[in-house]
Amino acid sequence: MATFDIPIGPQHPALPEPLLLKLEVEGETVVGVDFDVSYMHRGIEKLLETKTYFQGLPLVERICGICNAAHGLCYTLNVEKLYDKEIPPRAQYLRLIVEELSRIHSHLLWLGVAAFEIGFNTMFMYTWRDREYVMDMLEAITGNRVTTEYSQIGGVRRDISPELADKLLKTMNVVEERTKYYIKVALTEPTIAKRTQGVGYLSPEDAKSTCSVGPIIRASGIKFDIRADDPYAAHEEVPFNVITYDSCDVFGRVVVRAQELLECVNMIRYALKNLPSGPFRIKLPMKPNAGEALTRVEAPRGELLHYTLCEGTPKPYRYKVRTPTLANLGALRAMLTSKGRYVVNIGDVPIIYGSIDPCICCTARVQFIDIKKDKTWTWTLDEIRNRSRRMRV
């Protein structure tokens, strides 16, 4: 039978990310796939070399809007490794709280998107409504809904007051109750089962050989979580369970993410109960020591890696970022080209693609050049402030 090539993207209603999927199809089944992620290269790694470590933080937070807390955390932990100073334990606990809150919001957002992809719009609306509780808490703690910029080099930006802690605990009760309902829905609702079971199969061997990370590898039954394997911030002290599921398909990824929400809730409760006293930030000098540092953080989408090489100057000689979506692209190709029992139908491509929680902006971090306008301009700090005020209103 003859095969056809179907290009999907980079702008396509079913795939809300700038990725070109070149599908090779035989009738209704997918037999081959190729990607093109080159639409979003913004040159962030290069740009970081021109900024000091302190100036780089706001830029790093903007690599990805959804996992900005993980990027900011990974960056600050990485830079702090270049100083021989101990960071106050209270700051590490506060970082963990915000990181886990942002994981809750990311997983709820993903559950909504996944439900939308399989045509289950009620669940999409439910999860996005409940995500608002978490966003409100993020705003109350950090001052911003999305780009939180909470973790700073040397600590965190703000403390959590006892009243805010109470409010957060109350919100966690709501999130826990709703999450239990979602787990029940995910496990019993026939719509979800029919559209996700046996779809997007990734064997444990493929998950290992393609070096996939995060909920993808855990849904293939492999216990791999940076929070447990290579603990950072306060994760050495805060207990949690690594959630795995061995169905190796999209259904497993739904269950893993939903159950991880409960773990996040418990971790936040534990951290608030055992919050150490003391300062939440120390001052660090502009110039770190020469050397190199490698930090791994479990972002909502999986293992996030930052590496830096410093020559003892305030600016990095090299800054490298590897985001989870790039690590999962190999796994996505393995899923889409499954053979035999798990062969992929065209109709299942969006949910399989969605199941890795893709973020192409993260993957191709790079440079923004407006080639049409031969014009450059600068904003003064006041202008930026005015604009930010206008946006807040």
Place this chain on the structure above:
Amino acid sequence: MSFEESFLNEVKSVFGEKIIESKLFKRRIFLKVNPENYYKLIEFLVKEKGLYHLETMTATELKEGIEIIAHLGVSTSVSVKTILDKNSPKIVSLCNLIPGAEFYEREIMDLLGVVFDGHPNPKRFVLPQDWPSDIHPLRKSFETRHNQPLRNVGGE
């Protein structure tokens, strides 16, 4: 003896003098080898030591050449470094050993112009398809200011 030290001793008992330089931190091991021992060391780490997970590959332009680092590991991260000649950087591809290396190597090909021998799919990856083939943005000679002539792409 810490885990990192005993791990380093085990690697040194097999490779001995071939490990030119080593640095240890908490759960971090950095090893430096010559390009001809790079593949052998990674093969040993993957097959004998069970470090199946390739975290990523970093390439940096240093003064003495282009440094390639393969970061391996599940819990303890082992980084294998090697330095290549700046004018014609070339190294054997890891794709046969670790299929997950494909995208990391393609990214380095685009951004630093390193050639990976035996790569199954050496195509453009992160840069636009019409990007000039001899310009590599992460080379230190590439400046971040607008030193590239502006192209007229038509349209409004």
